[in-house]
Amino acid sequence: MSFLIQKRMVVIGFVLVLIILAATFYWPGQKVHPVRGEPLFNDADNPWNLQGNDYSQVLSGWMKQGAQDAQGQDVLMPAAEYSNAAEGISTIKEAKEGKTDVVLLKRENDWVEYAFTIPEAGLYQLRAQTMPLPGSLEPVRFRLKVDGQFPFDEAKYLAISRNWKDGISPVKQDERGNDIRPPQLEDQQWTEQLVADANAEYYEPFRWYLSAGQHVLRLEASQGAFYLSHLAFAAPEKVASYKEIKASYAAESKGSIDANWYDTIEAEQMTLKSDSSVQMQASYDDLANPPSNGKIVLNVMGGDHWKQGGKWAEWSFEVPEDGRYELQMKVKQSYSKEMSSFRQIKIDGKVPFRELLAYPFAYSREWQLEALSDGKGKPFEFYLAKGKHTLSMIVTQAPLRPVTEAMKEAIAELQDINGTVRLVTGIRDAGVVDKNRDWNLEASIPGITNRFERLASLLEEQVSYLQTLYGNDANGASGIRNSIDQLRQLTEKPEILASRPEMLPSIQETLGMYMNQAASQPLALDQIFVSKPGVDLAHLLPGRWKIMQNTITTFARTFSPNYNYKGQRNPEAITVWVNRGRDYVTLMQQLADELFTPETGISVNVNLMPSQQQLFLSQSSGRQPDVALGLDAATSVDLAMRNALVDLRQFADYGNIAKRFHPGSLLPFHYNHGDYALPETQSFNVMFYRTDILRQLGIKPPETWDELYDSLQTIQQQGYDFFMPSGNGLPFFYQNGVSFYTADGLKSGLDTPESFQSFRQWTDLYTVYGIPKEANFYMHFRNGSIPIGISDFNTYLQLTMAAPEISDSWEMAPIPGMKKESGEVERWAGGSIQAGIIMKSSKRSEDAWQFLKWWTSTEVQARFGNDIELYNGLEFRWNTANQEAFKRLPWPAKQLSAILEQWKWFKEIPNVPGGYFTARELSFAWNRTVLGGVNYRESLEQSIREINRELLHKQQEFGLVDKDGTTHGGLDIPVVDRAWEGVEP
Missing domain, CATH: 3.40.190.10 (Periplasmic binding protein-like II)
Structure with missing residues (x-):
C-alpha cells in the first residue's frame, strides 16, 4: 500500500471519528415519556363501541348486563372425571411426574367434556393444570367451549407454553474465545396457570360468565400433545393498585444489612423461559456487562428474539432480609422508534400491582437504567420476605389492544365497502377504468359517505390514543394519518373510487402493516438490580465518555483482521463457505466438529460468505473454498459453464446420493451431461x-x-x-406438457400450440377473470x-x-x-432452491464430497433443522430439500400432508447458456399482454424471438455453436414427466 493511500485512509478515519463523536455528544436521541401507572383501558372497556365477538366486546356486554366477579369456592373438575370424551381417550392411572389419574390428549381434535355445577352466577377465571409432552418446539394449542359454544373468538386459539432452559452454564468458548450458544433443553413439569389469550393482548386472564346451575365444559386439542390433571373455575384474582398494596406493607423496621445493599442479576442467565428462541444475545460492544472486548460475548438477552406477545423469561434472586426493595433494569429498546415495548412483570408468579400489568419501556438509542416507577418518576417499592424469589417478564400487547381491535374493525368495513363498490361499478382494477363515465356512488350505495366519515373519526381517535400511550406525537403512525386524509377525501367525493379502485385496498394494507408493527415488542435486557430503597445505581450505566470510548474502540477494531472473522482457519481442514447468516454458520461448525470430523477424520472450516459474488472474485485471487453452500441455481450453473465446478457424477456413489432428492429439484443443476450441485433447501x-x-x-x-x-x-x-403471483406462470406451462427448451437445449421450446395455450391461461387470470x-x-x-x-x-x-x-x-x-x-x-410447479457445490480448484475434492454427502444426509439435515429452530424460533424453520429429513421437522400433520402431495410435482426450469432470458422475456410478455393489452400470441412470439437470439449469442460464447451457425453436439435436457413418490424404503 502506498504512503498516499495510507495517508488518505488515516484522514478519512479521523473525519469519521469526529463525526461519531459529534453524534455521541450532540445527538442524544429522542426523549419520550410513555404513560405509566394503571392501564388507560381495562379488558372490559370497549371505547369505540365495536360490535363483534372479541373477548373485550363480549366481556363488556356481560358487565353491562350486571355480571360481577364471583365469590366463593373453586369448582373443581378432576381430569379423570370426564362426562364424555373422544374415542381413544382414557384415564391414565400410573404416576406422570407425580400425578395420577390424568388424561392424555395426543391427537389433533381429541376432546374431553366435564359436567359441572355453578352455585352462583358470575364471572369466573379458569385454572388448568397441564404438562406438555416433549417432541415439539411450539406451544400446545387448544380450544374451549362452554355448553357447546365458544363464548368469544379467543377461546378458539388458546395456548399452553412450554418451559425451556439453557443446557450448559456457564457457556463454552470456541478456539478464538467467542461464546458458543448453549443447547436448549425442555424442562418438562406440571404447571398450573389461569387460561389467558395466547398473544397476551389482554391485561388479565380471561373471565367466563357462568349462570347458576348445570354446565358442560369441552376442551379440544388443536396442536401438540399434553397431559391434563384438572380444571377449576375460580373466583377471579384481583390485582390491586400500587397505592392499595403499599398501604398493606409492614412497617419498615431497621434492617441488619447495609442501606446501600444491592444485588445484580445478569439478564442472560435466565432460569426458565417460554420459548427456546428467547435467547442470550451478543451486544457486540463494551457497554453491556461483561464487555465484548472484540469477542462474541453472550452478555444480554432478548432483543429482536423477544418481541412476540406471550413470550416470557424468568430469573431467580435472593434477598437477605424481610423488607422493602426496588427493582432497576439496564435496558435498550432501539428497535421500534417512537414506540414503547411493554412487559408484564411478576414476582413469584403474581403481578404485584396493576401498574405492572403492562410496564412501558420507551425507545432509546443507548442503554438506559430503568427504575420501575410510577407516572411521577417515583420508584415502586416491593415488600419481599427473606430468601429466594422469582422475577418474570412477559411480552404483552394489552395497551395496543384497543387500537388493533379498531384496525380490525376498519379493515373489515373497508373490505365490505370495496366489495360493494366493485359490484356496483364492475371495476376491479385501474386497467378497466372508464374515464368517460360519471358515477354517483352515494346514490348507488346510500350511506357510503357516512361510513367513510365514521372510519376517519375512528382512526383519528386511535392516533390520539397512541399519542397519550407513547407520550409523543406518534409520528410512527404517519400511515394512519395518510389513511385518514384519504378517507376525508372519499367523504367529500366517493366517486374517486371509480377512477382509483386500488385506494381502499391500499388503506387496508396500511392499517394491516401498522397492526403488525405495533404487535412487535422487542427489548434488550442487560442487567437487573435488586436494591434497598433509594440506592443510587447511576454509576453502573455507561456515561458519555464510556460511550465515546466504546465508539472509538469499535471503529478501531474494524481495521483488525479479526473484525471480519468469518469462521475457523485450520490449515489442515477443508474450507466451506456458506451464503447465510452467522447463526447458521456457527451451528454448522458445531455439528461438523461434533459429528463429521470424529467420524471421518476430516477437519472443516465453516466460514461465512456474505455474497455469492465472492466465488467469482475468488477465482482471480486464487483463494477459493473447497465447498460452497447456500447458492442459487443460476449461480451454480454459471460457475459450471465456466468450468469452475466439479461434476459430481465423477463420484461413484453420486447416483445413490441423488436419490435423496426430487429429480425436478436436480434439473437446474444439470449442464452438458454433468450434475454440479446437491440441493440443500427448496421452497414450495x-x-x-x-x-x-x-x-x-x-x-x-x-x-x-x-x-x-x-x-x-x-x-x-x-x-x-x-x-x-404474477410472475408464476411455470405451473401452466408444465401442466400442459410444455418444455422450456428443445431436446438439444439450443432453442426455446415455447413455440408450440400447448405453450401459447399455457400463456393464455396464465394471462387470462388477470385480463379475463380480473384477479x-x-x-x-x-x-x-x-x-x-x-x-x-x-x-x-x-x-x-x-x-x-x-x-x-x-x-x-x-x-x-x-x-x-x-x-x-x-x-x-x-x-x-416449481420453487426457489439453494444448493451446495464443490469447486474444481479444490485439491481435496474427495474430502469435500464426503462433507457434501454428510451435510445433505437425512440425519444431519433433520438435526440441523430442529436445532436452528430450537435456537431461533419458528422464523428459522429449515425447508430442507431432503424429504425424509423434512418429515422429521415439527410440521403439523395436515400441513405436512399438503406439502408432500405438492412436492411430488416439483419441477424447476433447466439452466442453459442464456437461459436467464427465458424468465425475463416471459415477464416482458406478461406485461405487454396484461398491462399493455397486446394479443397474447403476438406478445409471446416476440419474446420467443428474443430468447432464441440470446441463446444463440451465449452458445457461440461457450463454443457450442460456431459463428457460422454450425452446432457442436448440443446439450442434453433431462426429462422429468412423472410424479415422484419419494425415497424408496
Missing part, C-alpha cells in the same frame, strides 16, 4: 385457503383450474378474490379479503407466527392442476 408453492370463508361461501378448495374458474364467479360476486396483479397476499389473506391464493414458504411462516387469531381458520392444499385422461390431476 401451495394453495392457502380460509376454511371459515370458503365454508360460508359453500366452496371447496379447487382441485383443477376449471374448478377454480367456476368458483371465482361466486368468490368475486361476494366481494372476495383469488391471488396468484389482482399485485397484492400483499399475507395481509389480505389475514383480513379475509383474499381468502384463497397460491403462495410460498414465507407465507406459511408469516401466518403461523403473526396471525394467531386465524390459526384455526386456514389450511393448505396442493395447487390446482390439469386433469388428464387417466383421471390423475397433474400439479407441476
Whole structure:
C-alpha cells in the first residue's frame, strides 16, 4: 500500500471519528415519556363501541348486563372425571411426574367434556393444570367451549407454553474465545396457570360468565400433545393498585444489612423461559456487562428474539432480609422508534400491582437504567420476605389492544365497502377504468359517505390514543394519518373510487402493516438490580465518555483482521463457505466438529460468505473454498459453464446420493451431461385457503383450474378474490406438457400450440377473470379479503407466527392442476432452491464430497433443522430439500400432508447458456399482454424471438455453436414427466 493511500485512509478515519463523536455528544436521541401507572383501558372497556365477538366486546356486554366477579369456592373438575370424551381417550392411572389419574390428549381434535355445577352466577377465571409432552418446539394449542359454544373468538386459539432452559452454564468458548450458544433443553413439569389469550393482548386472564346451575365444559386439542390433571373455575384474582398494596406493607423496621445493599442479576442467565428462541444475545460492544472486548460475548438477552406477545423469561434472586426493595433494569429498546415495548412483570408468579400489568419501556438509542416507577418518576417499592424469589417478564400487547381491535374493525368495513363498490361499478382494477363515465356512488350505495366519515373519526381517535400511550406525537403512525386524509377525501367525493379502485385496498394494507408493527415488542435486557430503597445505581450505566470510548474502540477494531472473522482457519481442514447468516454458520461448525470430523477424520472450516459474488472474485485471487453452500441455481450453473465446478457424477456413489432428492429439484443443476450441485433447501408453492370463508361461501378448495374458474364467479360476486403471483406462470406451462427448451437445449421450446395455450391461461387470470396483479397476499389473506391464493414458504411462516387469531381458520392444499385422461390431476410447479457445490480448484475434492454427502444426509439435515429452530424460533424453520429429513421437522400433520402431495410435482426450469432470458422475456410478455393489452400470441412470439437470439449469442460464447451457425453436439435436457413418490424404503 502506498504512503498516499495510507495517508488518505488515516484522514478519512479521523473525519469519521469526529463525526461519531459529534453524534455521541450532540445527538442524544429522542426523549419520550410513555404513560405509566394503571392501564388507560381495562379488558372490559370497549371505547369505540365495536360490535363483534372479541373477548373485550363480549366481556363488556356481560358487565353491562350486571355480571360481577364471583365469590366463593373453586369448582373443581378432576381430569379423570370426564362426562364424555373422544374415542381413544382414557384415564391414565400410573404416576406422570407425580400425578395420577390424568388424561392424555395426543391427537389433533381429541376432546374431553366435564359436567359441572355453578352455585352462583358470575364471572369466573379458569385454572388448568397441564404438562406438555416433549417432541415439539411450539406451544400446545387448544380450544374451549362452554355448553357447546365458544363464548368469544379467543377461546378458539388458546395456548399452553412450554418451559425451556439453557443446557450448559456457564457457556463454552470456541478456539478464538467467542461464546458458543448453549443447547436448549425442555424442562418438562406440571404447571398450573389461569387460561389467558395466547398473544397476551389482554391485561388479565380471561373471565367466563357462568349462570347458576348445570354446565358442560369441552376442551379440544388443536396442536401438540399434553397431559391434563384438572380444571377449576375460580373466583377471579384481583390485582390491586400500587397505592392499595403499599398501604398493606409492614412497617419498615431497621434492617441488619447495609442501606446501600444491592444485588445484580445478569439478564442472560435466565432460569426458565417460554420459548427456546428467547435467547442470550451478543451486544457486540463494551457497554453491556461483561464487555465484548472484540469477542462474541453472550452478555444480554432478548432483543429482536423477544418481541412476540406471550413470550416470557424468568430469573431467580435472593434477598437477605424481610423488607422493602426496588427493582432497576439496564435496558435498550432501539428497535421500534417512537414506540414503547411493554412487559408484564411478576414476582413469584403474581403481578404485584396493576401498574405492572403492562410496564412501558420507551425507545432509546443507548442503554438506559430503568427504575420501575410510577407516572411521577417515583420508584415502586416491593415488600419481599427473606430468601429466594422469582422475577418474570412477559411480552404483552394489552395497551395496543384497543387500537388493533379498531384496525380490525376498519379493515373489515373497508373490505365490505370495496366489495360493494366493485359490484356496483364492475371495476376491479385501474386497467378497466372508464374515464368517460360519471358515477354517483352515494346514490348507488346510500350511506357510503357516512361510513367513510365514521372510519376517519375512528382512526383519528386511535392516533390520539397512541399519542397519550407513547407520550409523543406518534409520528410512527404517519400511515394512519395518510389513511385518514384519504378517507376525508372519499367523504367529500366517493366517486374517486371509480377512477382509483386500488385506494381502499391500499388503506387496508396500511392499517394491516401498522397492526403488525405495533404487535412487535422487542427489548434488550442487560442487567437487573435488586436494591434497598433509594440506592443510587447511576454509576453502573455507561456515561458519555464510556460511550465515546466504546465508539472509538469499535471503529478501531474494524481495521483488525479479526473484525471480519468469518469462521475457523485450520490449515489442515477443508474450507466451506456458506451464503447465510452467522447463526447458521456457527451451528454448522458445531455439528461438523461434533459429528463429521470424529467420524471421518476430516477437519472443516465453516466460514461465512456474505455474497455469492465472492466465488467469482475468488477465482482471480486464487483463494477459493473447497465447498460452497447456500447458492442459487443460476449461480451454480454459471460457475459450471465456466468450468469452475466439479461434476459430481465423477463420484461413484453420486447416483445413490441423488436419490435423496426430487429429480425436478436436480434439473437446474444439470449442464452438458454433468450434475454440479446437491440441493440443500427448496421452497414450495401451495394453495392457502380460509376454511371459515370458503365454508360460508359453500366452496371447496379447487382441485383443477376449471374448478377454480367456476368458483371465482361466486368468490368475486361476494366481494372476495383469488391471488396468484404474477410472475408464476411455470405451473401452466408444465401442466400442459410444455418444455422450456428443445431436446438439444439450443432453442426455446415455447413455440408450440400447448405453450401459447399455457400463456393464455396464465394471462387470462388477470385480463379475463380480473384477479389482482399485485397484492400483499399475507395481509389480505389475514383480513379475509383474499381468502384463497397460491403462495410460498414465507407465507406459511408469516401466518403461523403473526396471525394467531386465524390459526384455526386456514389450511393448505396442493395447487390446482390439469386433469388428464387417466383421471390423475397433474400439479407441476416449481420453487426457489439453494444448493451446495464443490469447486474444481479444490485439491481435496474427495474430502469435500464426503462433507457434501454428510451435510445433505437425512440425519444431519433433520438435526440441523430442529436445532436452528430450537435456537431461533419458528422464523428459522429449515425447508430442507431432503424429504425424509423434512418429515422429521415439527410440521403439523395436515400441513405436512399438503406439502408432500405438492412436492411430488416439483419441477424447476433447466439452466442453459442464456437461459436467464427465458424468465425475463416471459415477464416482458406478461406485461405487454396484461398491462399493455397486446394479443397474447403476438406478445409471446416476440419474446420467443428474443430468447432464441440470446441463446444463440451465449452458445457461440461457450463454443457450442460456431459463428457460422454450425452446432457442436448440443446439450442434453433431462426429462422429468412423472410424479415422484419419494425415497424408496
